[in-house]
Amino acid sequence: MNDGSSHCIERTPTDHPDVEFGKIGVLLINLGTPDATDSASLRRYLAEFLTDRRVIEWPRWLWYPILYGIVLNTRPKKVGKAYEAIWNKDEDESFLRTYTRNQALLLSKRFSDVPSLRVDWAMRYGQPSIRDKISELQQSGCEKILLYPLYPQYAAATTATVNDESFRALTELRWQPAIRTVPRYHDDPVYIEALARSIESHFSTLDWEPDLLLTSYHGIPMSYFKKGDPYHCQCYKTSRLLRERLGWANDRIMVTFQSRFGPEEWLQPYTDKTVEALAKNGSRKIAVVNPGFVSDCLETLEEMGVEAKEIFLDNGGEKFTHVPCLNDSDIGMNVIEHIVRKEISGWV
Structure with a gap:
């Protein structure tokens, strides 16, 4: 009787030298940011943000006429001016993007003692997307990924929607990594x-x-x-x-x-x-x-x-x-490192 085992060949990383295995990924995820301060960029960003059912729970038939008929025709210009006032002119980006990228870079340095760890960052709305970054981490050999929504207090409109989008991204992967999510740490x-x-x-x-x-x-x-x-x-x-x-x-x-x-x-x-x-x-x-x-x-x-x-x-x-917020300061990075080390316990 053929149980199919003859078709299953055990393989090791050396069978595929161009494929990485055994890595652990950490993905820092913040809310999001427009790519620029012009109305088109703000409209694109706000449309993605305000069509999220976790953010606006009104029925679509009620909300969409307001969103597309009023909000997206008036709010981008106003919000764009506000962003312009606090834009990081040196990097030509929002400070949220600057700090989140810096946090990922600094966290990676703090985990130099764990060579198998890969740290990256993403935005729930805008770029870089959660979908792209999960795919990149998986392709780089991360068989386990810790999702870190950067919200100390849990809310469905923040933490939950990050997790929702992350798991939607997993549906497109043939070989899914194991996943953990960082819980609220409001009282840590x-x-x-x-x-x-x-x-x-x-x-x-x-x-x-x-x-x-x-x-x-x-x-x-x-x-x-x-x-x-x-x-x-x-x-x-x-x-x-x-x-x-x-x-x-x-x-x-x-x-x-x-x-x-x-x-x-x-x-x-x-x-x-x-x-x-x-x-x-x-x-x-x-x-x-x-x-x-x-x-x-x-x-x-x-x-x-x-x-x-x-x-x-x-x-x-x-x-x-x-x-100021904790940002990428030493004490701020102490918090992020502490949470990550706690949540990857057993993986490392």
Whole structure:
């Protein structure tokens, strides 16, 4: 009886010297960025972003006429101007792309002790795509890949959509690598320590002391929270642990949510409304930090560093400072390295 075993020939890497085997891939994945600041580039980027069912959960019949009839005809020009104000002119790219690439390069150097490890980076929306990078890692011999969505707090509209797209990419591969995904790390002690040290370091450069620190997180619609998204609770836990690490009183840190879009109610309190109210009610010196952003981007550099500052100063505030994200700093890279080493345990 022929059981088919005669057709199965055991092969080793030496049978195919041009094919690599036994590598481990780490793919850092951030939200995304337009390729340029012109309207065409922004329209292309926003179309990909805003057609994601994880981002906009409205029925297509309701959302698409608004998206293609209004949003994509008006928003690209406005957003393009905002990007232009914070564009990395030296590299002709967004700082989000600059920092994410640097993080991958620096992480690779930190893993020089693991020669089988390959580190790369991708964007959920825009280029380089998750699909292309997973394929490249697999073709370079990575039989195991760790997907690292660069979001400390989990949300369906961020972490989940990165994982969705990654697994869609796997459907096109005949020989799929083994996959792990980095879970939320909003309460990881190394992450909390890095945030605290970044705040202490930034405050030490000021010739004044902020009375209040806003920990501003990207918002999500309230309806997503009511459906069971854990993001809101994880943001509050991050801020509580950060306050405890800094040794501050309860009233010196406040949680707010920014970047709302559309007519729905989003998580509150809203950052812009809070900044305005604080100034009008007598607050004179405040700072803002964005713990949910691994890298500075439009929402931190422009929305906080420019818009929120203007709101505060125009309404009676006197001093405003924005604490940079961890970016590609040593303490920021400590967090990324720590998470990766923990999650590839057993593979190395």
